Amino acid sequence: ANFHLADLHIHTPEDKQFRCPKEVDPSTSKGQNQIAQGYIQAAKNKNVTILAITEHNDVKWIDPTRKAARDTEITVFPGIELSADSGAGGIHIIAIFEPNTEATFLDDLITQLGLPRGQRFHSNGSPKLCNRALSDLVDFITTNGGLCIAAHVLRDKGILKAQSMTGEPRVKAWQNSKLFAAEIPQPRQQLSGFAKQVFDNSHALYRRGRPIAAIYSSDARSFDEIGSHATWIKLSSKSLEGLKQAFLDWESRIRHPTELPPERYSKIIAIGWDEGFLGGM
Numbered sequence: 001a002n003f004h005l006a007d008l009h010i011h012t013p014e015d016k017q018f019r020c021p022k023e024v025d026p027s028t029s030k031g032q033n034q035i036a037q038g039y040i041q042a043a044k045n046k047n048v049t050i051l052a053i054t055e056h057n058d059v060k061w062i063d064p065t066r067k068a069a070r071d072t073e074i075t076v077f078p079g080i081e082l083s084a085d086s087g088a089g090g091i092h093i094i095a096i097f098e099p100n101t102e103a104t105f106l107d108d109l110i111t112q113l114g115l116p117r118g119q120r121f122h123s124n125g126s127p128k129l130c131n132r133a134l135s136d137l138v139d140f141i142t143t144n145g146g147l148c149i150a151a152h153v154l155r156d157k158g159i160l161k162a163q164s165m166t167g168e169p170r171v172k173a174w175q176n177s178k179l180f181a182a183e184i185p186q187p188r189q190q191l192s193g194f195a196k197q198v199f200d201n202s203h204a205l206y207r208r209g210r211p212i213a214a215i216y217s218s219d220a221r222s223f224d225e226i227g228s229h230a231t232w233i234k235l236s237s238k239s240l241e242g243l244k245q246a247f248l249d250w251e252s253r254i255r256h257p258t259e260l261p262p263e264r265y266s267k268i269i270a271i272g273w274d275e276g277f278l279g280g281m
Contacts, residue, residue: 001236003255006050007227008077008149009094009183009217010039012061016125019222036064038223043074046227050238052096054079056127057110057120059103066099075099075238080106081151082113082141083127084134090127091134091159091173092151094183095141098240109144113137134159134173142178147240147247150174150182150212152219154195158183174198174206180247181213185229187256188214213250216257230257 011018013026013035021038025031043051051074053062062078069076078101083090097106111117114131121127132140138148153160159173159182173179184191188199197203201211215231234253235242246253 001234001253003232003234004049004238005047005227005230005257006052006215006233007043007046007048007218007220007230008050008052008054008079008096008215009081009151009219010051010053010226011081011219011221012053012055012058014055014058014060015221017221021223032061032064033068036061036068039065039226040068040072040074042223042226044072046230048227048230049073050075050077050233050235051226052077052079052094054081054094054096056081056083057115059106059110062103062106077240077243078103078106079146080110081127082110082137083129083157084132084137085129090129090157091162092157093134093137093141094149094151095146096149096240096243097146099238101145109141113140133169135169135176138173138176138178145240147244148179149215150179152185153182154184160195160198171205174212175208177209179212180244181215181250183217183219184214185216187259210248211250213247213254215247215254231255232257232259 013020020026020035024034026035039051053065053076055061059080066076077096077099079094079096082093082095084093110120115128130137141148150159152158155161159170191199198206199211199214201207216229218225218227218229220226232255233246235246
């Protein structure tokens, strides 16, 4: 198993807040290729070797990005960001799938969640909610081969912050054993108050069967943001099972970029010789 730098929350030009380079037109095939290549180059610049493309209710950019990553060390996980129905607003969940999962399969899953093609966004471009409550959505994604991560849990639309979700529904969703990880903005050791208790698994109400893994992602909406927040993940394989095992064993396999200890190994500083059999030639 080796540590890989991963950014598991990347947006695309389908997001109205995405900032494309001025010279790139994402509506053309040339522009789409430029953007996909831009993703991979941005990842290389930040030494990121694991990317997840996770647009709201959309899978359009998964295949171009995977194609651009061929013959590189970068592995692209296909994914979706979904908004669960919490009664008065959406709670965001990242769903990630095996690297070879067909984008059409994910597109069909979105449709099954009550979001048919052409009806996935409001007129202002904001994503519509799916037809599942949060805990039910986690179960649905897991049953269909995905891995769930709670997105930006300490911000708006995050499970621990959103005012639209409180009480038993929030607790039930947080305690779902199929929720493997949660995004936070800083090392878990720097958390305080309620958030610290929840992540330390010391909060009596929110206690889980095992503490949840904490990861750090960029939620990028431009090339420059890719890898700006990322996680060192020790993987035995670049697969969904590899990610799952790392999240279950987060104490030894998950690190904030500032926490990864430097590698220690022997190296030759200098070499020399005096006479020996070569001197007799």
